[in-house]
């Protein structure tokens with residue numbers, strides 16, 4: 431049973447500001463005791479890999495799905511020995527035997543989970559996107575600062591040293607002026623199907639706790655993972671895989687602030703399902719000295735094939751076009767000269783678990799030093815890259831459906847975006863979408879103020895910076 435209800439929990443959390451009974455300042459030789467929360471998919475890799483770091487002990491596992499919880503505990507115990515199981519994440523925060531929590535729960539839980547953990551004196555590794563919306567990420571930063579917690583965001587490619595070194599060269603002018611950075615996520619998916627009415631939760635799941643801050647209706651067949659494609663509980667493909675490639679794009683360009691504008695165009699095509707988020711989406715971010723353009727394609731290269739689209743040989747990653755050449759790559763890549771001849775390979779050691787292990791090790795280094803500047807993806811950095819996704823989704827959600835040709839015509843005012851739109855239309859045509867009868871959401875063209883992190887000219891967009899939180903799972907105004 432929980433020792434504390436939410437009010438009691440928060441009161442106790444406030445008390446920890448003064449005395450922090452279970453918050454330890456980790457010394458160089460102390461064991462770090464970790465609990466992993468949310469272990470269906472990516473949480474499993476955290477559970478099985480954190481114990482491989484010297485001086486780290488995974489002591490607890492938590493999930494609201496009792497089947498998933500039991501299965502992961504069994505798998506863990508086979509390899510590493512006994513582990514404590516929790517059905518409610520508040521029990522983890524309440525446990526003085528835990529120093530650090532890993533949050534691999536759905537996006538709508540990231541902010542509240544992080545804030546509660548910080549209030550309880552725990553350090554946090556939170557998955558990307560670090561938040562479900564822009565406002566709550568600001569609250570996470572305030573909580574981490576106030577309670578002096580170490581918080582790493584799971585955008586793991588920031589820990590690939592060789593890639594970061596190459597980006598520094600790019601910014602120093604290795605290929606001259608950067609003209610445009612494209613972030614690509616071309617990954618074919620299938621329709622998630624249709625349900626006629628809200629479904630009952632699986633009996634093994636505590637659905638109230640799964641839903642947390644979000645509304646509870648279940649309009650999907652597959653309970654886990656498919657939440658990504660609903661606005662109340664997910665952030666679409668842009669929020670799902672956008673943070674990885676947009677972070678690479680932002681780092682390649684060397685920008686450490688928000689863009690001054692955002693514009694998008696997209697829709698959900700070919701599938702007859704309940705999903706709400708676009709499966710075809712392009713977004714323009716107004717950065718200097720060059721824009722970032724994001725492209726998402728969940729349809730195949732053409733109808734009746736399983737092939738993914740490629741752009742200049744790349745399906746997922748970034749394309750950086752510069753005055754004297756270009757760079758095309760993801761975890762590794764190729765530098766081309768102006769004539770398109772490959773002149774250099776950018777490569778290095780990705781390490782275990784597709785770069786996640788080196789990112790975990792970087793987190794542990796910062797846990798020991800207690801220095802947030804040791805983190806490769808601190809909350810402010812993760813917030814920036816996650817919020818690029820939120821900005822693109824806000825533009826989309828405030829868009830108007832226009833005939834495809836008319837929408838495409840409008841974006842030609844931005845030449846690079848216009849060229850991207852032309853390719854998008856060709857892609858839909860190749861998928862046998864009837865172009866003459868098809869509409870697309872032309873997203874709102876929004877200006878953004880990086881200082882206040884608001885939209886100076888759009889009350890409607892400001893309304894989407896934050897959500898309505900379902901009691902008692904409310905991200906607090908005062909952390």
Ligand SMILES: NC(=O)c1ccc[n+]([C@@H]2O[C@H](COP(=O)([O-])OP(=O)(O)OC[C@H]3O[C@@H](n4cnc5c(N)ncnc54)[C@H](O)[C@@H]3O)[C@@H](O)[C@H]2O)c1
Nearest residue numbers: 468470471472493494495534535537557558584640654655
């Ligand atoms: N960094 C990466 O490479 C990477 C890769 C995949 C997913 N992710 C991120 O990790 C997060 C989880 O993704 P996933 O694919 O594992 O999702 P998933 O839906 O497969 O699993 C989420 C798990 O969290 C559990 N859960 C939900 N609410 C909970 C709560 N309040 N307390 C405890 N458990 C709870 C669910 O029961 C489920 O077992 C997402 O935010 C996703 O974006 C990151």
